[in-house]
Amino acid sequence: MTVTPHYEQQYLDLMRRIWEEGDERIDRTGVGTRSVFGATMRFSLADEAVPLLTTKRIYWKVAAREMLWFLSGNTNIRPLVEQGVHIWTDWPLDNYRRETGEAIDRDAFEQRIINDNAFAARWGDLGPVYGAQWVDWPRYEPVEGGLFRRAERGHNQIADLVAMIRSNPGSRRLLFTGWNVAELAGMALPPCHMTYQFHVADGRLSGLLFQRSCDLGLGFAFNIFALAMITRMLAQQCDLEPGEAIWNGGDVHLYLNHADLVETQLARTPSGAPRLKLTRRPESMFDYRIEDFAVVDYAPQSHVAAPVAV
Template identity: 65%
Template structure:
């Protein structure tokens, strides 16, 4: 392995190792992958640093909108589509076509979601995915006679996390997760970036460790790492800490076999630059940030590389 001199070099090195040495096998999508198991990368978040890939353009504005949507607790794609964010629509579209035998195009499906609230309610919901678990984890109350009923108000893991960081920063329990075993079968897609743990240094430096059970290194990772860094910066802003480091650990880290052009093109490219992200307004709470509160500077990536999404 060559000496790593840019934060993105470790990503490209992992991509190269997976493509050249990864175990080739069939997967859930039927496309097939090459994969390695148990990989780790570290990214500095100091001085407003943000780990945006520079060897291809990452549409960070879309990723930002997705993170704000997660924090809202919403699980319906309608508010995303109203903002022009289409990254979640293939799963409900596939379900719609399977259950109705209607071969409606993806574009028409998306337009119906935007225009028709009732259609969106019926076909646009993804089940209890990320946001539902993060801010409304099911809570049950004693209903008497040995019975329990689900409470209208669930457990807000993000609120509790921020409270614990403020009141007990040395704790080793600063954790939230989306892996609710009882509800996995109801989700359009079980959480890939599933568990986040936070650590506070004695100087107030906040670090995040993200465990991602499954990672599409060619497509999904760019959003995953940006959003984890974004969330860490937001939490630091809310708790009076300063962002220090993001540690990413992947379980099954893979490249799809139909992404050969993406992989081979990206591995030819050389990373450069040091983008920054600033939060220009501290919101009253972490759920009140708006898109306009974030600015990315000094980001001059190479052109985007398109590749199909395996669903």
């Protein structure tokens, strides 16, 4: 009798390969990584399955709140920190410390972001990152003299994607991207999970993510949950069943200071089959709330802490 491996085993196998065989290199952060180039994983979304890691606890609501923030088009950390989400704070905090010389801690910085409108506007904005490109990609209109001006409303890739899935499900153009070359320099961090593509077959919608750079130890768990989440949302909005979540990584790496995390996870055995439930069908992709998502049957092993490289 053939036993099907747990869905998480492919993640652990990739982690082991990178840690034992990856090319050791100095990266942008100066921390150093072990890296491989080109990796693929596939996860079924049938029967409400969701690829949450079980060898450590993943705080999936953080990823869900971030995805809803992306879809709002907001690029300021204020709505995130108001919800207790800290994953984007390090970049503006680092910028504030460098420019002002003030040795402020994260909690104090976030409290000022929440309390002070002007401070939030000046120091909390990340530039035209993900959400800005997803729902407000710049358009330019011709004006007199052969010049162009930026249109008041940009291109909403998400709204157009929903319309295309509904009207032309066989299209090979069911995608959106955050990689706007003209605006990369203004972003706090150029998009890592940069391009999402979708495919309809037999009444099922599958989502594929190309991620140019992946922190396998920390970032991947949130990226794959977010891919599953948005695929489920799109399927619901387009009257389709969920198919697969397919993840493609370019530079897939582990940071050298994540040895404890890697060794702890590789010593653990994955188990369980969590499910992601959508408790309501909103009117559009832009009307979901955090209360519309519930994860059940999730019994992970304990959280494993590791530092974030900025």
